[in-house]
Amino acid sequence: xxxxxxxxxxxxxxxxxxxxxxxxxxxxxxxxxxxxxxxxxxxxxxxxxxxxxxxxxxxxxxxxxxxxxxxxxxxxxxxxxxxxxxxxxxxxxxxxxxxxxxxxxxxxxxxxxxxxxxxxxxxxxxxxxxxxxxxxxxxxxxxxxxxxxxxxxxxxxxxxxxxx
Amino acid sequence: xxxxxxxxxxxxxxxxxxxxxxxxxxxxxxxxxxxxxxxxxxxxxxxxxxxxxxxxxxxxxxxxxxxxxxxxxxxxxxxxxxxxxxxxxxxxxxxxxxxxxxxxxxxxxxxxxxxxxxxxxxxxxxxxxxxxxxxxxxxxxxxxxxxxxxxxxxxxxx
Numbered sequence: 001x002x003x004x005x006x007x008x009x010x011x012x013x014x015x016x017x018x019x020x021x022x023x024x025x026x027x028x029x030x031x032x033x034x035x036x037x038x039x040x041x042x043x044x045x046x047x048x049x050x051x052x053x054x055x056x057x058x059x060x061x062x063x064x065x066x067x068x069x070x071x072x073x074x075x076x077x078x079x080x081x082x083x084x085x086x087x088x089x090x091x092x093x094x095x096x097x098x099x100x101x102x103x104x105x106x107x108x109x110x111x112x113x114x115x116x117x118x119x120x121x122x123x124x125x126x127x128x129x130x131x132x133x134x135x136x137x138x139x140x141x142x143x144x145x146x147x148x149x150x151x152x153x154x155x156x157x158x159x160x161x162x163x164x
Numbered sequence: 165x166x167x168x169x170x171x172x173x174x175x176x177x178x179x180x181x182x183x184x185x186x187x188x189x190x191x192x193x194x195x196x197x198x199x200x201x202x203x204x205x206x207x208x209x210x211x212x213x214x215x216x217x218x219x220x221x222x223x224x225x226x227x228x229x230x231x232x233x234x235x236x237x238x239x240x241x242x243x244x245x246x247x248x249x250x251x252x253x254x255x256x257x258x259x260x261x262x263x264x265x266x267x268x269x270x271x272x273x274x275x276x277x278x279x280x281x282x283x284x285x286x287x288x289x290x291x292x293x294x295x296x297x298x299x300x301x302x303x304x305x306x307x308x309x310x311x312x313x314x315x316x317x318x319x320x321x322x
Contacts, residue, residue: 002307005226009265010237017243017265021293022303029195031300033226038297040231045285048241049266051233053225058195060202060220065210070176074214076183097175097183098215118211125208126187132200137189144168144190160181 001059003027005036009049016052019043025058032056074098077160080112080119083152084126086145094126095156104155112153123150167225169193171202173209174219182218185209191225198222241266247279250315251293253304260304262293263319272318279316286316 002022010016023035036054044051062068076097084092103116112119126147129138139147168188176182187205189198202220210217247267251260271283279286290313293302302310 002303002305009243011241011243011266012237012239013242015243019262019264021262022260022305022307023296023300024303024307027195027300029224031298032224033230035297035300036226037228037230039292040228040233042285042289042292043264044231044233046247046268046271046289047264047266048238048245048268049243050235050237050241051228051231054228056224056226058198058222058224060199060206060222062206062217062220064203065206065217068206068210068216070178070216071214072178074177075179076175076177076181076215079183080212092188094185094187095183096185096209096212098177098213100212100214103212118208122208122212125205130201130204132193132197132204134197135193137193137197137201139187140168140190142168142188144188146190160183 001025003032003059004057005032005039005054006057007036007040007043007054008052009047010052011049029056073101077157079156079158081152081154081156082123082126082150084139084147085149085151086141087148088145090141090143090145091151092139092141092147095158096122099155110155112155114150114153119153123153126150167191169198169225170223171198171205172219172221172223173206173217175209175213175215176218177215195222195224198224237266244320245269246319246321248315248317248319249293249313251302251310252312252314253306254309254311255306258304258306258308259314260302260310267318269318277318279318281313281316290316
């Protein structure tokens with residue numbers, strides 16, 4: 001599946017809209033940037049708005065995932081709610097919909113059992129990162145401040161607003 | 165301030181409803197490394213969830229600091245005024261469509277809704293669609309090359 005490059009354009013009223021162009025999925029980040037610069041320069045000449053940003057969206061196959069199946073009791077409204085702390089003191093919230101009930105402390109609270117293997121694995125991945133070929137990728141906040149600790153891990157129920 | 169790369173995991177439940185989880189990671193890695201991370205984190209999330217991950221998308225911010233773009237929208241800029249560009253794919257019968265908001269109406273042929281493809285700026289944009297930039301060539305949603313822009317006209321709507 002190709003990579004989408006999406007540019008956001010703002011008009012005189014402050015309203016924004018996007019325009020999308022697709023390039024081959026094997027394009028490197030450096031080449032995506034070079035393309036985006038050339039594309040934006042040409043685009044700017046035929047529009048009246050201001051180009052605010054450009055993002056590349058790469059689709060990833062879910063086929064390699066293990067144990068990735070829909071259980072009959074799954075509901076998106078039941079979520080795992082995590083709050084992490086970054087090295088700069090910022091907070092990062094992550095919600096996981098369709099949380100499995102067996103990771104919650106057995107009927108005594110809404111706290112997630114952080115000793116549970118699956119919960120511990122998620123917290124470790126978020127606080128210390130995941131090894132990839134040639135390095136380790138450590139999750140962060142939007143300003144790239146590295147996540148260092150977990151503050152809260154609990155079960156929540158949120159209204160999705162959807163009916164089936 | 166640099167913006168992080170965002171991995172968005174879409175999770176679907178037994179009733180067919182979907183919700184998302186976002187994990188942000190630093191810039192500076194290759195697409196292949198982000199894909200590796202996406203698979204590993206996807207497996208960890210799948211083990212915590214009773215639903216299934218049905219989509220993983222990696223959003224990479226691209227720097228436009230090297231581009232020549234206006235600092236402020238002109239007073240005439242309107243996202244409802246658009247150019248609609250149609251391009252022929254290398255596979256006969258397949259096309260790609262591009263909606264371009266805040267289109268500059270001065271580039272429309274007088275008395276019609278056709279965009280003047282002989283205009284220097286329009287021709288330069290068409291060249292990007294047909295020939296790409298620095299070896300990177302646009303494609304259709306099936307990853308086929310785009311070979312020819314066949315229609316460019318002015319449209320309205322937001």
